[in-house]
Amino acid sequence: MAQNIMVSKKLLDRLRAAFKRYGSQVLGDPDITIDFFPTELEGFFGVFLNSSQFQKMEYTERQNSIWDYLSTDPEITEEDLRYITQIATEAEEVEFV
Amino acid sequence: MFDLTKFTPTRKVEFEQLARDRKEDFEALRDKGRWTTSVYVGPYIVEARLKFKICEVLKLERLPAVLKTHDLVALAIFAGLWDELNALPRVYKNFRKINHLHENTAWRYKVAVPSHKIASKNMNDWLFNPNDGVITWLKI
Numbered sequence: 001m002a003q004n005i006m007v008s009k010k011l012l013d014r015l016r017a018a019f020k021r022y023g024s025q026v027l028g029d030p031d032i033t034i035d036f037f038p039t040e041l042e043g044f045f046g047v048f049l050n051s052s053q054f055q056k057m058e059y060t061e062r063q064n065s066i067w068d069y070l071s072t073d074p075e076i077t078e079e080d081l082r083y084i085t086q087i088a089t090e091a092e093e094v095e096f097v
Numbered sequence: 098m099f100d101l102t103k104f105t106p107t108r109k110v111e112f113e114q115l116a117r118d119r120k121e122d123f124e125a126l127r128d129k130g131r132w133t134t135s136v137y138v139g140p141y142i143v144e145a146r147l148k149f150k151i152c153e154v155l156k157l158e159r160l161p162a163v164l165k166t167h168d169l170v171a172l173a174i175f176a177g178l179w180d181e182l183n184a185l186p187r188v189y190k191n192f193r194k195i196n197h198l199h200e201n202t203a204w205r206y207k208v209a210v211p212s213h214k215i216a217s218k219n220m221n222d223w224l225f226n227p228n229d230g231v232i233t234w235l236k237i
Contacts, residue, residue: 086197
């Protein structure tokens with residue numbers, strides 16, 4: 001993450017742990033990978049989750065699954081989620097035609 | 098350096114109408130079972146409505162060109178709706194799901210398949226759920 005993006009490392013660590021729990025408990029995939037990426041808005045960031053288990057879910061169902069989980073995770077508050085602009089679950093490989 | 102005094106050619110009233118038009122397009126596509134394109138079109142209802150709201154709050158007839166963005170979070174901030182949105186966590190969650198899909202250019206190039214009916218149904222819910230839909234909140 002770019003150095004000028006002011007995001008608490010503690011927050012990112014807490015979110016990373018929550019996404020790991022999501023991977024283990026919901027997807028059955030403890031090897032889910034979690035990356036944070038900066039956005040144009042300073043202080044805001046996106047999340048990229050990668051798991052082979054996502055292939056079994058329809059695109060928007062993944063979004064509902066993740067956000068529903070975050071709403072119930074006891075270690076995460078609404079405030080923690082405030083600066084996440086989006087959670088991506090698939091790499092974009094678009095051939096422009 | 099970006100010229101802060103430039104404006105988009107699209108007028109406030111056109112953004113207002115654009116949001117209504119895209120809503121009708123979204124509904125017409127769903128009525129015809131054109132699920133894939135409906136998913137792609139849905140977020141534009143939010144984008145157009147927010148651009149209208151920005152013009153309204155800034156008392157401008159045209160949108161400042163510096164706000165020519167598809168980033169719904171940035172648009173909500175400049176529309177003066179950020180705190181209100183954060184006070185509505187369920188709406189905000191739907192907002193971010195829509196924002197992600199809007200940023201994912203892959204949807205422009207997806208071939209229509211029947212399984213996208215689920216995505217369209219979810220998009221419809223994120224937009225128009227009577228309790229926490231983003232467009233329900235933005236009131237078209």
